[in-house]
Amino acid sequence: MSTARPREEASQQAPSCCGPDGCAVELGAGVPCRSYYVVGMTTSENVDALRVQLGPLAGGDDNLAFNLMTGRLDVYATLDTPGDAELRRAVESAGMTALPWESSAASRSPEDDVPAANWPLRLCVASGVFFLAGLVLALWDAGSLRVFLERGGGVPQPLGLPNLLYLGAIITGLWFVVPRGLKALWRLRPDINLLMTVALTGAVILGELAEAASVAFLFALSLQLESWSVRRARSAIRRALDLTPPTAWVRGDAGYQETPVEDVVPGAEVLIRPGAKVPLDGVLVRGEGLVDESALTGEPLGVPKAPGGRLYAGTLNQDGALEMRVERPASESTVARLLRQVEEARSRRARAEQLVDRFALYYTPTMIGLAAAVAVLPPLLFGGAFADWLYRALVLLVISCPCALVISTPISIFAGLACAARAGVLVRGGAFLEQASSIGVLAFDKTGTITTGQPRVTRLIPHSGVNENGLLALAASLERHSEHPIGRAIVAEAARRGLSLRTPEDFRALPGRGAQGVLEGVEHWAGNARLLEEKSPGAVPPEAAEGTTAVAAGRGDELLGWILLEDEVRPEARQAVEQLRNLGAARLVLLTGDRESAAAKVARQLGLDEYRAGLLPEDKVRALQELAAGGAKVAMVGDGMNDAPALAGAGLSISMARRGSDLAVDTADVALMSDDLRHLPWLFRHGRRTRRTIAWNIGFTLAVKAAFLTLAVLGMATLWMAVAADVGTTVLVSANALRLLR
Numbered sequence: 001m002s003t004a005r006p007r008e009e010a011s012q013q014a015p016s017c018c019g020p021d022g023c024a025v026e027l028g029a030g031v032p033c034r035s036y037y038v039v040g041m042t043t044s045e046n047v048d049a050l051r052v053q054l055g056p057l058a059g060g061d062d063n064l065a066f067n068l069m070t071g072r073l074d075v076y077a078t079l080d081t082p083g084d085a086e087l088r089r090a091v092e093s094a095g096m097t098a099l100p101w102e103s104s105a106a107s108r109s110p111e112d113d114v115p116a117a118n119w120p121l122r123l124c125v126a127s128g129v130f131f132l133a134g135l136v137l138a139l140w141d142a143g144s145l146r147v148f149l150e151r152g153g154g155v156p157q158p159l160g161l162p163n164l165l166y167l168g169a170i171i172t173g174l175w176f177v178v179p180r181g182l183k184a185l186w187r188l189r190p191d192i193n194l195l196m197t198v199a200l201t202g203a204v205i206l207g208e209l210a211e212a213a214s215v216a217f218l219f220a221l222s223l224q225l226e227s228w229s230v231r232r233a234r235s236a237i238r239r240a241l242d243l244t245p246p247t248a249w250v251r252g253d254a255g256y257q258e259t260p261v262e263d264v265v266p267g268a269e270v271l272i273r274p275g276a277k278v279p280l281d282g283v284l285v286r287g288e289g290l291v292d293e294s295a296l297t298g299e300p301l302g303v304p305k306a307p308g309g310r311l312y313a314g315t316l317n318q319d320g321a322l323e324m325r326v327e328r329p330a331s332e333s334t335v336a337r338l339l340r341q342v343e344e345a346r347s348r349r350a351r352a353e354q355l356v357d358r359f360a361l362y363y364t365p366t367m368i369g370l371a372a373a374v375a376v377l378p379p380l381l382f383g384g385a386f387a388d389w390l391y392r393a394l395v396l397l398v399i400s401c402p403c404a405l406v407i408s409t410p411i412s413i414f415a416g417l418a419c420a421a422r423a424g425v426l427v428r429g430g431a432f433l434e435q436a437s438s439i440g441v442l443a444f445d446k447t448g449t450i451t452t453g454q455p456r457v458t459r460l461i462p463h464s465g466v467n468e469n470g471l472l473a474l475a476a477s478l479e480r481h482s483e484h485p486i487g488r489a490i491v492a493e494a495a496r497r498g499l500s501l502r503t504p505e506d507f508r509a510l511p512g513r514g515a516q517g518v519l520e521g522v523e524h525w526a527g528n529a530r531l532l533e534e535k536s537p538g539a540v541p542p543e544a545a546e547g548t549t550a551v552a553a554g555r556g557d558e559l560l561g562w563i564l565l566e567d568e569v570r571p572e573a574r575q576a577v578e579q580l581r582n583l584g585a586a587r588l589v590l591l592t593g594d595r596e597s598a599a600a601k602v603a604r605q606l607g608l609d610e611y612r613a614g615l616l617p618e619d620k621v622r623a624l625q626e627l628a629a630g631g632a633k634v635a636m637v638g639d640g641m642n643d644a645p646a647l648a649g650a651g652l653s654i655s656m657a658r659r660g661s662d663l664a665v666d667t668a669d670v671a672l673m674s675d676d677l678r679h680l681p682w683l684f685r686h687g688r689r690t691r692r693t694i695a696w697n698i699g700f701t702l703a704v705k706a707a708f709l710t711l712a713v714l715g716m717a718t719l720w721m722a723v724a725a726d727v728g729t730t731v732l733v734s735a736n737a738l739r740l741l742r
Helices: 046-060 083-091 119-142 145-150 161-173 178-188 191-205 210-240 334-347 349-383 386-399 403-422 430-435 447-451 468-479 485-496 529-535 573-582 596-606 616-626 640-647 662-669 679-713 720-740
Strands: 026-027 031-039 062-067 072-076 097-100 247-250 254-261 267-272 282-286 289-292 303-305 322-325 425-427 443-445 456-462 506-509 514-517 522-525 549-555 558-566 588-592 610-612 633-638 652-656 670-672
Touching: 026 072, 031 083, 046 062, 046 072, 072 549, 083 097, 083 430, 097 254, 119 161, 119 210, 161 210, 178 191, 191 386, 210 720, 254 456, 254 573, 282 403, 289 596, 322 506, 349 386, 349 485, 386 529, 386 679, 386 720, 403 425, 403 430, 403 679, 403 720, 425 720, 430 679, 443 447, 443 616, 447 596, 456 468, 456 485, 468 514, 468 522, 468 549, 468 558, 485 549, 485 558, 522 529, 529 549, 573 679, 588 616, 596 610, 616 633, 616 640, 633 640, 670 679
Parallel strands: 443 588, 443 633, 588 610, 633 652, 652 670
Antiparallel strands: 026 031, 031 072, 031 097, 062 072, 247 254, 247 267, 267 322, 282 322, 289 303, 425 670, 456 558, 506 514, 514 522, 522 549, 549 558
């Protein structure tokens, strides 16, 4: 219910202005900034009221940024901006309370949105009681409902008890509206408060007290409905992200001590009891069990964890005591990063929101001018009755209230973002959710995105009398301390078979080739074709499937055999590609730094349209630019640090958050928390559903407005009908938007 300025949020014009403690921080050339959590800021009308109060103090509206979804207010101060106390008093004069911003605003309970004395709600209830009491008495006096309706409920009468009750309904319903409307008039910035003030004043002058009372009550009720809608969407975000416990049981000299998570340092060992939530990100060092990661990933099944497995803050330990080593402080955990991204999401406003704001800027003053023309021109030009045309103008003012139009789009965006977060798809703003509805080209990285990123031993080819287990044990003994994915895969296969490994003497890693060491007094080695050429010239590599990696193992100058490995395609990748095809994705492209043969095999397995192999990070950026040259919207899916430049340059960037690098996750517009590629078609369907909901809400609202504006000018609509149409439309579009939460 606002005539918001047609500009991007201020947070797009300057960096985020508050640190974890919410205190003022220096920006750029010494420009201070303050951030607040505003209790009671739950409607766009609240935002308008704050603009009126704070705009002059902050040096203009451009120095204010409001995030309705998180209840956050940022003040980008100038040298003349007053101190914290004066800013808070200005917020209180608008009927709200400003508290220092906390980094975990989303962890507040929904009750925090409601002031201790919720005067808007109480006045709305009082207005309703006065109006209904007056209506009952009027019906009693009129003798029947038919007579009352025929009289229109507004024929001037001596000031009796029903009319006194109607006046009570008008005063309580407009208690906050009239002062704001007068301020809007004084500042020559028409808004919905001024529009309602003019309409209700005119109705009272004409003696239409019953209709004026209904307008005042239902307008107050619509504000409360909007507030409820925003609170519900905000609560959904909180439920999705309010994950981490406040304390952790940390191992110390005297046993385990309960410690605030903010005080736990990386390297500390933490106990997670059965049924408790994981407090921080880390690695499991002792214990085994199932961990429910659905809060982060949306996946309902528990994930088995063994020593060496990763644990994420906010997930739930289902069974067994677990001990983990902390890898990140609380401020850098997965959940903390999610919260920061959600807090920033409102700054990436959807194009539809920006268009509605621009429309609303000109809409309200235009409707006030049109109403004035309807009231004045017909009596002057055609001799019509002034009271009749003034009534029509008042009906036009009421029906023109842009409540439904302005609130429908942000509520749809809030609900869409909340639903995505609950499904394990973190979208960092409405603009990106909107972009997801119209992707023409989808580019994939290969390793770790299309494939698991974890090579697996697929075949052993022993020579010289060595059996498969002996060949594998030899290579695993040399690779047991390797950090390379291929080395880890060989060791993992040896462990799966229960083989005993030896520790080589005079061990040496051979960068880019492999490793060697002395076992039983003889030099042994394992590595790639380059190492094979050095150790056993003339040896012929085996015939292997396309895309397979071959590791040679030998003793002295003798080749003992080959170990073949393959990076497998993710099991859900084929289903995801089929669903993307069904959605009408124009082109699916593979961009990889891997070999031509490996890229060709994966592209053929999944039925991708195109592949490009042997790409460096800058090559991927150029490839995306070429794919976008035809005007298609291009999305990029990746997971590694080397994908970050391409993700930053894509129209829509999507990261695999679970195994992806921090840089890739922080660069991306969307994070798939479960690394499940089937969430890609879900995201695109959800984006389209959100866009359709916004389009339907805007179209329905404009159609209703146009119909009743026509009826108002023709004298076929009353204030009762105008109120019913306006409030009914607001309720319908809000309810339709909240369907996106499902």
